[in-house]
Amino acid sequence: MTTLGYALLGLLAREPASGYDLKRQLQAPIGFFWRARHSQIYPELARLEAIGLVTYQVVAQHDLPDKKVYTITAEGRGALRDWVATPAEAPVVRDEVLLKTFSLWLVEPAAAVALVRDQERRHVEQLQVYEGLHQQLVQRAGAALTHWDSPYFASYITLQKGIGAERQYLEWCRWVVLLLEQPA
Amino acid sequence: MTTLGYALLGLLAREPASGYDLKRQLQAPIGFFWRARHSQIYPELARLEAIGLVTYQVVAQHDLPDKKVYTITAEGRGALRDWVATPAEAPVVRDEVLLKTFSLWLVEPAAAVALVRDQERRHVEQLQVYEGLHQQLVQRAGAALTHWDSPYFASYITLQKGIGAERQYLEWCRWVVLLLEQPA
DNA sequence: GCTAGATATGTCAATAGTAACATAGTCTAC
DNA sequence: GTAGACTATGTTACTATTGACATATCTAGC
Numbered sequence: 001m002t003t004l005g006y007a008l009l010g011l012l013a014r015e016p017a018s019g020y021d022l023k024r025q026l027q028a029p030i031g032f033f034w035r036a037r038h039s040q041i042y043p044e045l046a047r048l049e050a051i052g053l054v055t056y057q058v059v060a061q062h063d064l065p066d067k068k069v070y071t072i073t074a075e076g077r078g079a080l081r082d083w084v085a086t087p088a089e090a091p092v093v094r095d096e097v098l099l100k101t102f103s104l105w106l107v108e109p110a111a112a113v114a115l116v117r118d119q120e121r122r123h124v125e126q127l128q129v130y131e132g133l134h135q136q137l138v139q140r141a142g143a144a145l146t147h148w149d150s151p152y153f154a155s156y157i158t159l160q161k162g163i164g165a166e167r168q169y170l171e172w173c174r175w176v177v178l179l180l181e182q183p184a
Numbered sequence: 185m186t187t188l189g190y191a192l193l194g195l196l197a198r199e200p201a202s203g204y205d206l207k208r209q210l211q212a213p214i215g216f217f218w219r220a221r222h223s224q225i226y227p228e229l230a231r232l233e234a235i236g237l238v239t240y241q242v243v244a245q246h247d248l249p250d251k252k253v254y255t256i257t258a259e260g261r262g263a264l265r266d267w268v269a270t271p272a273e274a275p276v277v278r279d280e281v282l283l284k285t286f287s288l289w290l291v292e293p294a295a296a297v298a299l300v301r302d303q304e305r306r307h308v309e310q311l312q313v314y315e316g317l318h319q320q321l322v323q324r325a326g327a328a329l330t331h332w333d334s335p336y337f338a339s340y341i342t343l344q345k346g347i348g349a350e351r352q353y354l355e356w357c358r359w360v361v362l363l364l365e366q367p368a
Numbered sequence: 369g370c371t372a373g374a375t376a377t378g379t380c381a382a383t384a385g386t387a388a389c390a391t392a393g394t395c396t397a398c
Numbered sequence: 399g400t401a402g403a404c405t406a407t408g409t410t411a412c413t414a415t416t417g418a419c420a421t422a423t424c425t426a427g428c
Contacts, residue, residue, distance in 0.1 A: 002414075003280060010287040020376050033282035040415060042378055065376045065423040081290045087302055091279035096187060096272040098217035098342055103194040105338040106265045112332065118271055148296065148364060154289040157363070158282055161356050168352040172345050179341065180332060186384075204406050224385060226408055249393045249406045375423075384415070394405080 001079065004044050005053075007034045009080040012054060012072040014151045019045055019068065029133055029155070032126070032162045033091075045070055053079055101176075109180045116180070120173035127166040134159055185263065188228050189237075191218045193264040196238060196256040198335045203229055204251065213317055213339070216310070216346045217275075229254060237263055285360075293364045300364070304357035311350040318343055 011017060011025050022045075023038045025031075036044075045068075048054045053076035056068045072080075097119045104112045137159065138145065141152035195201060195209050206229075207222045209215075220228075229252075232238045237260035240252045256264075281303045288296045321343065322329065325336035 003278075003283065004414085006287075007283055010283065013287060013290065018376075019378090023376095030283075030286060033277050033279040033286075035276060035278075035415095037416065038377080039379080039417080046378095061375090061424095063424065064374090067376060077290070080287055084284045084287045084299070085291050085295045088280040088284050088299065090306060091277065091281060092219060093217050093275060093277050094187075094219075095217040095275035097275060098345060099187065099191055099194065099214070100268045100272050101345070102214060102338055102342045103190075103197060103264055103268045104341070105333050105335050106197065106261070107269050109332050111269045115268070115272065122274060146363070148293050149289050151289050154286055157288070157360050158286045160359075161282060161285070161353075164352050164356055165349070168348050169345075172348055175344070176341050179330070188384085202406075203408090207406095219385095221386065222407080223387080223409080230408095245394095245405090247394065248404090251406060370428080372425100372427090374425085377421085379418100379420075381418085382416085384413100386413075387411090389410075390408080392406085395403085396401105397403105398399105398401085 001083070002044065003034070004036050004040060005048055006080060006083050007036070008041070008044060008048065009053060009072055009076050012070055013077060013080055016069050016071040018059075018070065022070075028129060030158070032130075032165065033158070048076070052076075113177055113180050116173050116176050120170060120177070123166050123169045123173065127163065127170065130159060130163045130166060134163065185267070186228065187218070188220055188224060189232055190264060190267050191220070192225070192228060192232065193237060193256055193260050196254055197261060197264055200253050200255040202243075202251040202253050206254075212313060214342070216314075216349065217342070232260070236260075297361055297364050300357050300360050304354060304361070307350050307353045307357065311347065311354065314343060314347045314350060318347065 007026070007030070008022055011022055011030070017025070019038065019042050023036075023041055026034065026036045026041070045054065045056075049056060049070070052073060054070045054072055056070045058066055059069050060066050097115065100115060104115070134156075137152065137155055141150070141156070144150040144152045145156050147153055191210070191214070192206055195206055195214070201209070203222065203226050207220075207225055210218065210220045210225070229238065229240075233240060233254070236257060238254045238256055240254045242250055243253050244250050281299065284299055288299070318340075321336065321339055325334070325340065328334040328336045329340050331337055
């Protein structure tokens with residue numbers, strides 16, 4: 001089993017979804033800690049189906065193309081639970097901006113500021129997306145938000161991590177710009 | 185050119201180093217935003233040498249095996265500078281712990297706490313490493329620490345990002361444990 | 369009628385990255 | 399002496415991931 005497989009099971013454990021749905025979820029709500037393109041998702045779903053962790057039904061839509069709606073099986077849920085209880089690997093980050101920051105002393109402050117401001121803009125947007133998701137979550141979840149065995153609770157705590165990370169990134173961007181624009 | 189190539193140039197722009205040195209630096213000081221194994225580093229160095237961005241000399245050591253010490257060329261420095269001034273890709277994170285957290289509602293609180301505590305331990309260690317590097321940096325850099333055209337400045341601001349990220353991760357771990365251990 | 373864009377699902381070639389294999393010199397502690 | 403650990407450099411087979419290609423349906427606006 002690949003990690004992406006567990007990511008998909010984690011989403012399907014909440015509700016059935018098509019490959020296309022999963023693709024979108026791997027961009028927005030969980031995209032800040034795991035990403036995948038559709039060219040990786042479709043074959044992975046086929047593999048999960050082949051080993052019996054998910055099943056699917058073709059659903060015809062009146063106004064849109066047909067879709068395959070995948071559902072997690074009891075075995076899939078079991079496999080996911082076992083995996084969660086197992087120690088995790090250390091996070092891996094590949095941040096091109098920080099890599100460029102590391103060599104920032106080679107370029108003029110103006111170019112440096114442009115780089116960091118660009119990143120700042122990106123994180124402002126991301127923060128807004130996550131805060132929107134947080135609002136939705138609080139409304140939908142109600143009391144379940146703080147129950148450890150509710151998927152809302154799990155969504156809530158992961159989302160809080162994302163919001164915290166975005167805020168920290170923003171603070172850093174602003175601090176760097178301040179340093180760079182400081183009169184010499 | 186690959187991103188790893190620029191990572192290596194970024195390190196070599198500060199001082200000449202062997203593949204083994206670079207391997208170590210891709211673990212500790214810049215490992216939190218870019219990682220690579222030696223099996224990726226050695227071929228990449230050969231490629232950089234082939235296109236004239238670095239050169240090397242074999243250095244015999246009295247007490248240790250010979251090593252190849254790589255030095256960045258003027259072309260290498262130019263290529264690095266051009267790359268830094270170019271807009272960067274969004275950061276990519278692959279965090280297995282957060283992926284497991286997303287499915288944390290499937291396991292007992294005890295198993296959940298174990299997962300998060302394990303991660304907490306890891307980040308406590310990392311934070312200590314980075315804070316140690318910070319101390320070293322401040323001592324070595326002196327006034328250069330705040331000069332935009334000094335490599336110390338670039339190291340300083342990237343390291344601050346790492347320290348901030350570790351602190352944020354730790355805070356989150358402790359907050360989650362608090363929630364999970366809260367009487368129901 | 370046509371075009372652009374979203375929905376929807378796939379394949380395939382190429383690249384990036386990992387894990388394992390391979391070798392060899394030196395140091396320290398037993 | 400020797401076993402284990404660290405320095406040092408490489409290759410190779412495999413896996414993961416990306417980017418491009420490929421196709422089809424439906425809606426909305428021109």
